[in-house]
Amino acid sequence: MVTIPSRRKRATIHDVAVEAGVSRGTVSRVVNDEPYVSASARTAIEAAIEKVGYVPNNAARSLVMQRSEAVGFIVHEPHSLFLDDPNIGGILLGANTVLSRSDYQMVSLVIDSQRDTDRVARYLSGGFVDGVIIVSARREDPITRVIEKLRLPAAFVGHPPEQSPLPFVGIDNRASARAITERLMQTGRQRIGMVAAALDRDSGADRLAGFTDALGDRFNPALVARVPLYTFTDGVKGMCALLERDPLIDGVFAASDAVAAGALEALRHAGRSVPGDVGIVGFDDSSWALRTQPHLSTVHQPAFGLGERAAECVLGQLRGEEQPADGILLETPIIWRDSA
Amino acid sequence: MVTIPSRRKRATIHDVAVEAGVSRGTVSRVVNDEPYVSASARTAIEAAIEKVGYVPNNAARSLVMQRSEAVGFIVHEPHSLFLDDPNIGGILLGANTVLSRSDYQMVSLVIDSQRDTDRVARYLSGGFVDGVIIVSARREDPITRVIEKLRLPAAFVGHPPEQSPLPFVGIDNRASARAITERLMQTGRQRIGMVAAALDRDSGADRLAGFTDALGDRFNPALVARVPLYTFTDGVKGMCALLERDPLIDGVFAASDAVAAGALEALRHAGRSVPGDVGIVGFDDSSWALRTQPHLSTVHQPAFGLGERAAECVLGQLRGEEQPADGILLETPIIWRDSA
Incomplete structure (x- = not known):
């Protein structure tokens, strides 16, 4: 039936x-x-x-039957990022904590291929979950289309695809990137570059926009190294590219802490000291931030809180409550440590 | 119904x-x-x-109806470990790859509290999955009891609880720990200790046993620091304890790469050089191993392969094939880098 x-x-x-x-x-x-x-x-x-x-x-x-119901948690990430992203674990545990309190079973669905995408879309259609939390949605995504078609209660962590009527919980990536770049400028750095990652996503594009905003007239497009993913490896590559383009670069905004850790590795190999020769700031305040030498100055991203709020948003819809149409943005304090 | x-x-x-x-x-x-x-x-x-x-x-x-079926993937970890364990992502993706190829939907279920445990047990009883892969089972676990009672096709990653008839895929922790400790001894270290973690689990207990085996008469129980979890933070604490007990310690087997990374941090704070003053070896060959300075000598744990084999084992049971009763152990080569 x-x-x-x-x-x-x-x-x-x-x-x-x-x-x-x-x-x-x-x-x-x-x-x-x-x-x-x-x-x-x-x-x-x-x-x-x-x-x-x-x-x-x-x-x-x-x-x-008064038995527990299920809410899907969809991680839509390419393979390597799922392993590297330090936020996903926090978002997942935050969401699970709230759902568990209301006796909902959270079922996490990994999307790692086109085959996964098609099958998860069928799974959602089949009535196996009452609602969905989606991390890292893509544009023109069959998953998003299925959710809209079925009117499944849903919440995105991060911005939903453009023109989607679905609610989201996120942070203001652009304002946060602008704030940390301004803070880096205040330390007196003269030649500031960025390792910009994941520009095909809102978060990546917004972080670059915030960096550009902050530098204003001082923005030099040659000092932006573009890399595909928020990963350590891409951080190494991006920093190497920046050093080649300007050996005198003295400040870097890395698009994530993992990228910053990779940049630190590249600087170490190049014999540059941090923060002596180069000041570096990251983004996320993930577990990476305290594991690098020196510890990272970064933007705190409230991963656990994002998961909690997304789950509350889905539960609210399941109870028939109206949800804010324009999304919920959580605070992102700057955490200043030793890398800049 | x-x-x-x-x-x-x-x-x-x-x-x-x-x-x-x-x-x-x-x-x-x-x-x-x-x-x-x-x-x-x-x-x-x-x-x-x-x-x-x-x-x-x-x-x-x-x-x-020839639609995709579902296999549960149960991560049974305390909160902090889920965030820290670098193997879970690889196991998850390995399992998903194999299940996806056979058009099975993998649903991952997080267990982070007693409430989660009870609800997941009900979920399994409710027929929402056809089979289960379990990472880090505990003894006297209601989840394991439900699986046995329902005769759900299942595979454990790591040893199942004692006397359980369920199949498992794992590594030989004891032999691997013995091998890397012997290799560390061959570098000429005289005062070798261990940061032993997670002794309430087979993997943790077996790694300590392998360390003890390798040292034989040279084993000094005072040079074993016991910490609860395989984490960076516990690595810092364990190494501090060892330095207090024997300031001349010159070799350390850390029970995981994350523990080794924490131990490196503690040694850095104490002004000891690695591998000059102290040689350190880890366990896992996870993403940690290449992010520490120096890079870690360690035991390679085939996380992706463990997930693949566990999924194949469950699919085999779903096809009605007999499974090996005594578990499948995968190879764990030693990867020698710069930390010892």
Whole structure:
């Protein structure tokens, strides 16, 4: 009886109960083939199911049976980034903490290939989850389309695809990048560059925009090294490129702490001291920040809090509450340590 | 119609089909309330369902509808370790790669509290997954009991609880620890200690046993610092304890690369050079190993391969194939770099 629904909005047990003029418990007994339902109630409920187009799914069945429901947590990352991203673990645990408190089972779904994308889209269509939290959505993503089509309660961590009506929880990457770059400028650095990563995503593009904002007239496009991912390895490559373009570079904004750690490695190999010769700032305040030598000055990204708020947003939708249309932005304090 | 089964072995669509003398497809049509089934076939199937005690679940329904099925991936770790453990990501991606190839949806379930444990046990009982991969099982774990009770196809990564009949994929921690300690001894170190972590788990206990084996008569119990977790922070603490007990210590086996990285930090603070004053070896060959200064000599743990083999083991059980009763151990080459 689980089918892939094509309706815009799923009918619920509640709709059936209202239509048939009976309690949800009675509908539940019919749906679950339990005894003690009068023939007339059964007939009315069957007619109501037909009329409102109710399709039982596991989640609905769980609801009426008062068993735990499930919310999907979708990590949409290329292989290497899933291993490297220090925020995902925090977001995941934050979301799980809030969902667990409301007896929801969080099921985390990894997307690592086109095949994964297609299969996860089918899984969402199949009614295995009541809602979804999505980390790192992409534009023109079949997952996003399925969520919009099914009207699944959902929240994005980070900006959702453009023109998506779906709510999100995030940080202001542009303002945060501007603030840390300004702070770096205040230390007296003269030749400031950036290792800019993940420019195909809002977070990456916004961090570069904030850097550009802060430097204003002093912005030198030659001192931006563009790398694909927020990774240590890309940090090494990006820093090597900057050193080649300007051996006298004395300040660097790395697009993430992992990128900053890679940049530190490249500077060490090149015989430059940090912060003596070059000041470096990162982004995330992840576990990387205290493991580099020197410890990183960086932007604190509230990973656990992002997961908590995204879960609260999905639970709110499941309870039928209105959600803010324009997203929730969390604070991102600057943490100043020793690398700049 | 989803109920928590108390039967030792779940009846399948196949059992119903055999009992009713019809095809699985016909059973599927009845179970899914589809048309084009004769009244006599329907009656026979309903009687067969009653007789064999068949309880439809999502997975079975997915199977007959030729939609993707699901396999659970259970990470049973305390909070901080989930964030720190560099192997989990590799195991997860390895398992996902194999399951995806067979069109199985991997659903990852985080266990971070007693509430999580109880709810995940209910989730498994509810038929939401066809099989389970478990990382870091604990003794007397309700999850393990549920899996055994339901006879869910399962594979452990790492040793399963004692006397469990369930198959596992792992490494020989004791032999690997012995091998890397012997290699460290061959560099001429005289006062060799260990930062031993996670002694409540087989992996932790086995690594200490291998260290003890290698040193033989030279083993000095005072030079073992015991710490709770395989983390950077515990590595710092453990190394500080060892330096207090023997300021002349010149060799250290750290129970993981993260622990080794923490130990390096403690030695740096204490003004000791590595490998000049102290040689250090780690365990895992994780992303940590190339991010420390100097890079770590360590035991390579094939995280991705462990995930792949565990998934293959579960898929084999789902196909009804016999699995090896005594577990699968993967190779763990020693990777010698600069820290010893």
